Every structure is written in structure tokens, then in C-alpha cells.
Amino acid sequence: MTVRYIESSKLPTPWGIFEMHGFEDGDKEHVVLSMGDIHGDQPLLARIHSECLTGDALFSLRCDCGAQLQAAMHRISVEGRGVIFYLRQEGRGIGLLNKIKAYNLQDQGCDTVEANEKLGFGADMRDYSILKPMIEHLNIGQLKLMTNNPRKIKALQELGVDVVERLAHQPGRNPHNAKYLETKKGKLGHMLENGEDSDS
Ligand SMILES: [Zn+2]
Secondary structure (H helix, E strand, C coil), rough: EEEEEEEEEEECCCCCEEEEEEEEEEEEEEEEECCCCCCCCCCCCEEEECHHHHHHHHCCCCCCCHHHHHHHHHHHHHHHCCEEEEEECCHHHHHHHHHHHHHHHCCCCHHHHHHHCCCCCCCCCCCCCCCHHHHHHHHCCCCEEECCCHHHHHHHHHCCCCCCEEEEECCCCCCHHHHHHHHHHHHHCCCCCCCCCCCC
């Protein structure tokens, strides 16, 4: 697999002006948003965010993705430096239309893991190996990672990415995603505190 750097530009947002770096990975296009000096000696605040069209762009409350993305942009702007890897692996890697099928099964009572399995997918199909060439290209060192997902930290450590700290990151709990978050905690091992918003 070859990941190619294409170009960078500015991206003004409600949280300040980010640099946006574009990468190509086969037929997939990924972006990295950065703010401040990302090459310094101090560990870099980071979020690895997998695309969720419904949550990130359509304001869905079925999950917590949109709130997590916005909170990450906010935290980086407060710190003045940090990075968000925005990976195009929709629906924990099953794609948008399969995610709609999974949502349909959830409307009928399945939880998120059961729905994926009914469709013949693993509970989590995301692949983080594309991160390594991006991190090397951007010359990023140690990360302070905003995540509740121990699998993500393990996958990064296996890739040789230096995660020196985990920062809890759980904004966006609401009545529509309470069951989803409980499933992430119970079946996917996410480190979620009950009913607490760490950053909103
Ligand atoms: Zn989502």
C-alpha cells in the first residue's frame, strides 16, 4: 500500500485556522488537520478520527462522532497546537451504505456489534496502518491521544507510533446514542465513564 502526500492548504474553521494536508491511499483520500508547530519536542495533542458522514456532517445523534470531532478541534485550538488525522473509513470501515443497513438492523433491535455481524462484517474493520506514512511525512513525534478506545492505542503502538498519554474524550452523550455508547463500552472495550461529559 502506498500513501502519497498531495498538497497542503489553509482551512479556516470556527476554532481557528488549521493547515489541511491531503494524502492519497489507492482510491481513498485522507486529510490531516494541524495547528501550531507540530514538529516540536513536546508531545503533540492528537485525535485519530474515522469518517462518519452522518455524525460529522449531517448532525446525527445516533453516535458521538460529530461531537468528538468538534471537541478535538476545540481542544487543539485552546492548546494552540495539535493534529487531527481524518481517515476515510466510514462506519468503522464498512462504508456508508452498509452503515445504513446496520442502522436499519439497529432500528429493529440489534446493537451496533450484532448489526455488523449480521451483515457479515467484523465489529470493527478499521485499519490504522495508513497513519504511519502520514506521521512520517509530517515528521510528528510523540502523541497525546484524545481517545476512549484501547484498540486504537494498541494498533498505534504495534505500528511503532509513540503514544505517551491518553486523554479521555467523551463529549456528545445524548438519549439517542446512550445504547450505542453502552455497547461500545461493553463489547468494544471503550473506556467510558457513565453519564459524564469530559469536555463539551
Ligand atoms: Zn458516527
